[in-house]
Amino acid sequence: MKTSVWVAPVASVVVLFGSVGIAELTGVWEVSGRTALVAGEQLGVDDLKGWMTLQQAADGLGMPVAELIELVDPSGNAGITPDTAFRDVEDHVEGFTISAFRERLRR
Amino acid sequence: MRTPNPTARKSSLTRFQQRTRRIRHVKGARHLTQLAVAVLIVVAAVRHQVEQDSGAASVDALCPFGAMETLLTWLTSGALITKIHPSNLVLGLAVLVATLLVGNAFCGWICPFGAVQDALTWVRGKLHLPALPVPRGLDRVLRWGRFVVLAVILYFSYTTATLWFADYDPYVALFGLHWLFEPDNSTIWIGLSILAAVVAASLLVERAWCRYLCPLGGVLSVLGRFSLFRIRRAPTTCTDCSLCDKACPVGIEPSKAAPMVSPDCIGCMDCVTTCPVRGALAVDAPVLLGTPIRLGSGSEAEKR
Ligand code: SF4
Ligand code: SF4
Numbered sequence: 256m257k258t259s260v261w262v263a264p265v266a267s268v269v270v271l272f273g274s275v276g277i278a279e280l281t282g283v284w285e286v287s288g289r290t291a292l293v294a295g296e297q298l299g300v301d302d303l304k305g306w307m308t309l310q311q312a313a314d315g316l317g318m319p320v321a322e323l324i325e326l327v328d329p330s331g332n333a334g335i336t337p338d339t340a341f342r343d344v345e346d347h348v349e350g351f352t353i354s355a356f357r358e359r360l361r362r
Numbered sequence: 363m364r365t366p367n368p369t370a371r372k373s374s375l376t377r378f379q380q381r382t383r384r385i386r387h388v389k390g391a392r393h394l395t396q397l398a399v400a401v402l403i404v405v406a407a408v409r410h411q412v413e414q415d416s417g418a419a420s421v422d423a424l425c426p427f428g429a430m431e432t433l434l435t436w437l438t439s440g441a442l443i444t445k446i447h448p449s450n451l452v453l454g455l456a457v458l459v460a461t462l463l464v465g466n467a468f469c470g471w472i473c474p475f476g477a478v479q480d481a482l483t484w485v486r487g488k489l490h491l492p493a494l495p496v497p498r499g500l501d502r503v504l505r506w507g508r509f510v511v512l513a514v515i516l517y518f519s520y521t522t523a524t525l526w527f528a529d530y531d532p533y534v535a536l537f538g539l540h541w542l543f544e545p546d547n548s549t550i551w552i553g554l555s556i557l558a559a560v561v562a563a564s565l566l567v568e569r570a571w572c573r574y575l576c577p578l579g580g581v582l583s584v585l586g587r588f589s590l591f592r593i594r595r596a597p598t599t600c601t602d603c604s605l606c607d608k609a610c611p612v613g614i615e616p617s618k619a620a621p622m623v624s625p626d627c628i629g630c631m632d633c634v635t636t637c638p639v640r641g642a643l644a645v646d647a648p649v650l651l652g653t654p655i656r657l658g659s660g661s662e663a664e665k666r
Contacts, residue, residue: 264629267464
C-alpha cells in the first residue's frame with residue numbers, strides 16, 4: 256500500500272520526543288549521575304564520581320583534603336587544589352582514572 | 363471578495379510545478395526539523411558547560427548511540443559505562459522502535475551531525491566545488507567501514523567500561539563545545555582533528571561520514587532491513603531517468619532498486635518527491651523483510 260512521504264519522518268519525531276516525554280513523566284529520564292550532596296553525609300568509595308571536587312570527596316569520606324590531594328597527586332606538581340574535580344584530575348595527572356583510584360582507596 | 367480555493371489553485375498548477383512545490387515543502391520541513399534538533403543540542407551543550415553543578419545533560423547523554431556503547435556492559439553486569447545514563451537507553455530504544463516501524467528517518471531528519479553534513483553539501487554548492495565521484499565497487503567496500511568502526515567501539519567500550527569513543531567522536535568534538543569553553547584542554551585535539559578530516563571529506567563526498575564511518579548509521583542500516591515501511595520502485599512504471607539517483611544524499615541508486623531501495627536509505631524522501639513519473643517510487647507499507655504484504659488487491663503504485 257502506498258503511503259505518504261510524511262509518515263516516516265513524523266512518526267520518527269513523535270516516537271523520539273514521545274519517548275523522552277514518557278521517560279520524564281515516569282522518572283526514568285536521567286541525564287547525569289550527579290546527585291545533590293547532603294552536608295555531613297558519609298560517602299563510600301563507590302560513591303566517588305568524576306564531577307565531585309576533591310573537597311567534596313574528602314568531606315564525604317571524612318578525611319583531610321590535603322591527604323586526599325597527596326593520594327591523587329603524590330608528586331604535587333599537577334596543581335591540584337581542593338576545588339579540582341576528579342574528571343579534571345584525569346587531564347592533569349598522567350594515568351589517573353577514577354575507577355583505579357577507587358580500587359586504591361579500597362585497599 | 364471571493365477567497366481562493368486551495369484545491370482549485372493546486373489543480374491549476376502544472377505537474378512540474380506541483381512536483382517542485384512538493385520537493386520544496388519536504389526539503390524545507392526536513393531542514394527545519396534538523397535545525398531545531400541541532401539548536402536543542404547546542405543549548406544543552408551550553409547549559410552543560412555553563413551550569414557545571416546543575417547536572418544539565420551533556421551531549422553524550424543525549425546520543426542514542428550511547429545505548430549501543432553500553433549494551434554489552436549492561437547485559438553482562440547490569441551497570442552502565444561511565445558518562446552513559448538512562449537517557450541514552452531511552453533514546454536508543456526510541457530510535458530502534460522508530461526504525462523498525464517506519465525505517466531510518468532519524469539520519470535524514472533528526473541527527474544533528476547529519477544536518478551539519480547537509481550544510482556542508484550546501485556550502486559546496488555555493489562554492490561551486492565539484493563532488494568527488496566514488497566508483498560503485500569502492501563505495502560498496504567503503505560502506506563496511508561503519509561496521510569496522512562499530513566493532514572497535516564496542517570492543518573498547520566493553521573492555522574499558524568507559525565512553526572510549528568520546529575522545530574520537532566528531533559529533534562530540536563539534537557539539538560538545540569543549541573547543542569553545544575549554545580550548546586549553548589537550549584531550550580535545552584528537553576529536554577536532556577527526557572532525558576536520560570529516561568536514562573535508564564531506565565537502566568532497568556528500569555525507570561521507572554517514573556513508574562510510576558512522577557506527578550508528580551502520581546499526582540503523584541493519585535495522586532498516588526489518589522495517590515495516592520501505593521505499594519501493596515499480597520497475598514497470600520507472601523510466602530509468604535516474605533523477606532520483608542524483609537527488610540521493612547518501613549515494614544510493616533508487617533507480618536500480620529491485621524493488622526495495624537499499625536499507626542504507628536515511629529516509630530523506632528526496633528521491634520520492636523528485637521522481638517525475640507518478641507511482642514509480644513510493645513509500646510502501648506494510649513490508650515484511652523486504653516483501654510487501656498485500657492486504658487488498660495490489661499496491662496503488664502498481665495500479666497506476
Ligand atoms: S549516519 Fe550517523 S552521523 Fe549520519 S545521520 Fe545517521 S547517525 Fe547521524
Ligand atoms: S533512497 Fe531516497 S529517501 Fe533514501 S536516502 Fe536516498 S534519496 Fe533519500
